[in-house]
Amino acid sequence: MLDINLLRQDIETVKKQLSYKKFDLDIARFNFLELERKNIQVQMEELQAKRNSHSKQIGILKSKQEDASHILTEMTDINNNLQVLEHEFQKNQNELSDFLSHIPNIPDKSVPLGENETQNQEIRRFGVPRDFEFTIKDHVDLGGALDNQIDFELGVKLSGSRFYVLKKQIAKLHRVLAQFMLDTHIDKHGYTEMYVPYIVNKDALFGTGQLPKFEEESFKINKNDTDAYLIATAEIPLTNLIANTILKEEDLPIKMVAHTPCFRSEAGSYGRDTRGMIRVHQFDKVEMVQIVDKDKSNDALEELTHHAESILQALNLPYRVMLLCSGDTGFQSAKTYDLEVWIPSQNTYREISSCSLMTDFQARRMQGRVRKNNKNELVHTLNGSGLAVGRTLVAVIENYQNIDGSITIPEVLRKYMGCDVIR
RNA sequence: GGAAGCUUGGCAGAGCGGUUGAAUGCAACGGUCUUGAAAACCGUCGAGGGUGCGAACUCUCCGUGAGUUCGAAUCUCACAGCUUCCGCCA
Numbered sequence: 001m002l003d004i005n006l007l008r009q010d011i012e013t014v015k016k017q018l019s020y021k022k023f024d025l026d027i028a029r030f031n032f033l034e035l036e037r038k039n040i041q042v043q044m045e046e047l048q049a050k051r052n053s054h055s056k057q058i059g060i061l062k063s064k065q066e067d068a069s070h071i072l073t074e075m076t077d078i079n080n081n082l083q084v085l086e087h088e089f090q091k092n093q094n095e096l097s098d099f100l101s102h103i104p105n106i107p108d109k110s111v112p113l114g115e116n117e118t119q120n121q122e123i124r125r126f127g128v129p130r131d132f133e134f135t136i137k138d139h140v141d142l143g144g145a146l147d148n149q150i151d152f153e154l155g156v157k158l159s160g161s162r163f164y165v166l167k168k169q170i171a172k173l174h175r176v177l178a179q180f181m182l183d184t185h186i187d188k189h190g191y192t193e194m195y196v197p198y199i200v201n202k203d204a205l206f207g208t209g210q211l212p213k214f215e216e217e218s219f220k221i222n223k224n225d226t227d228a229y230l231i232a233t234a235e236i237p238l239t240n241l242i243a244n245t246i247l248k249e250e251d252l253p254i255k256m257v258a259h260t261p262c263f264r265s266e267a268g269s270y271g272r273d274t275r276g277m278i279r280v281h282q283f284d285k286v287e288m289v290q291i292v293d294k295d296k297s298n299d300a301l302e303e304l305t306h307h308a309e310s311i312l313q314a315l316n317l318p319y320r321v322m323l324l325c326s327g328d329t330g331f332q333s334a335k336t337y338d339l340e341v342w343i344p345s346q347n348t349y350r351e352i353s354s355c356s357l358m359t360d361f362q363a364r365r366m367q368g369r370v371r372k373n374n375k376n377e378l379v380h381t382l383n384g385s386g387l388a389v390g391r392t393l394v395a396v397i398e399n400y401q402n403i404d405g406s407i408t409i410p411e412v413l414r415k416y417m418g419c420d421v422i423r
Numbered sequence: 424g425g426a427a428g429c430u431u432g433g434c435a436g437a438g439c440g441g442u443u444g445a446a447u448g449c450a451a452c453g454g455u456c457u458u459g460a461a462a463a464c465c466g467u468c469g470a471g472g473g474u475g476c477g478a479a480c481u482c483u484c485c486g487u488g489a490g491u492u493c494g495a496a497u498c499u500c501a502c503a504g505c506u507u508c509c510g511c512c513a
Contacts, residue, residue: 038473038474041472041473041474041482042473042474044482045473045474045481045482045483046481046482048481048482048483049480049481049482051493051494052482052494053442054494055441055493055494056441056442056494057442058441058493058494059440059441059493059494060441060442063441063442068493071493072493075493075494076493078493079493224502226502226503246433246470248433367470371433374452374468376470
């Protein structure tokens with residue numbers, strides 16, 4: 001959520017900044033709601049003040065056993081009017097907060113202007129795609145040939161399309177990858193390991209910005225007759241840990257990491273990436289979240305991105321870092337780096353991590369603050385995948401495939417796997 | 424799943440219809456004293472919002488939501504959470 005004062009002070013500038021994100025801010029609508037709010041609120045508070053002082057008067061008179069009937073009749077009037085105003089005010093507030101909660105975050109100054117992913121900016125590259133001297137297979141064929149250790153049919157049998165079952169060494173490699181990522185972030189990058197719920201309430205989804213605009217992307221379930229949601233990313237539970245909290249200055253920065261499954265409905269992606277494990281309803285991800293002082297958040301984004309990159313480097317997987325252009329930057333984000341890993345079978349780089357600076361956009365929604373110089377100030381939140389485990393598995397399998405269909409285990413994973421190759 | 428008790432400011436803990444946004448203690452912050460620190464003493468000390476150039480004035484919030492009342496932290500109802508006991512069970 002944006003600071004409403006920003007809209008009050010300089011709405012034209014905000015409109016322009018948001019237009020870079022392909023969002024059309026309805027200025028007339030905002031001005032109308034604000035004017036209405038002001039009118040109602042001033043009247044309402046005047047009456048409330050009157051009610052409060054009259055009530056006190058009545059109390060004083062009654063305690064002296066004196067007559068208060070003339071004030072009481074006046075109060076009836078006040079209360080009748082007040083009821084109407086309070087109702088109108090509530091309606092106005094609902095409309096205003098609905099209006100505000102649908103406005104995306106403003107892109108950072110350093111974000112290149114652009115419409116879509118074709119205008120994203122490549123920042124740097126690591127590694128060189130391997131030159132295969134044989135005809136390569138994709139992970140689906142490789143997994144199938146390896147005794148169906150990646151089994152899509154079983155996934156369909158149990159749950160439908162976009163689900164899969166892993167077995168034996170591939171299942172272990174999947175587990176080991178997550179383990180390696182967690183260990184790296186905890187031991188080398190100073191993150192605190194967290195274990196969090198996979199089912200969260202509406203407040204949490206609103207806090208990180210998935211509600212109200214993106215409800216259809218989550219799996220909604222029922223818990224004790226109230227709405228609950230499967231997490232689409234550990235960003236949701238991790239970031240919401242600071243909801244309605246006033247942190248101490250020395251608490252910052254908070255750096256947390258968790259390995260969780262992620263559930264996505266993938267509504268609206270029919271036909272896209274239908275083959276394989278790239279786009280599925282359930283996948284594992286190791287997620288990093290940082291809660292930082294607002295002055296340090298830009299540096300924190302660079303740091304976080306490097307943390308994610310270090311996993312790809314350790315696995316020796318070729319990748320590139322893309323700075324998303326304004327039009328491709330997500331709703332909540334002010335600035336996002338995507339890490340794209342080389343997928344040989346697709347002869348291209350595919351997203352494997354997204355590292356974002358949310359500035360105070362989420363903190364304002366969830367009221368996460370820090371006490372600084374005796375004043376409370378919103379924190380900045382950041383998150384990044386470090387990494388998406390399923391896609392990392394795909395990348396390892398495809399990049400490390402051998403002519404006989406076996407998979408060489410990356411050096412750093414061998415002590416975890418207890419073997420050098422899967423065959 | 425059943426029963427009882429509880430839910431107040433950073434923490435502890437009063438208040439149980441009327442000048443209460445909330446006593447008191449601790450913590451925190453500022454100051455006096457001191458070479459420095461501790462102790463002692465003095466002072467400050469919940470959050471969010473509105474009108475106004477400003478001074479200032481004012482509203483909302485005592486788990487959440489509804490209700491009773493001229494007036495609710497205080498009464499009623501529903502829901503949630505916590506604690507304890509019983510039952511069941513990974």
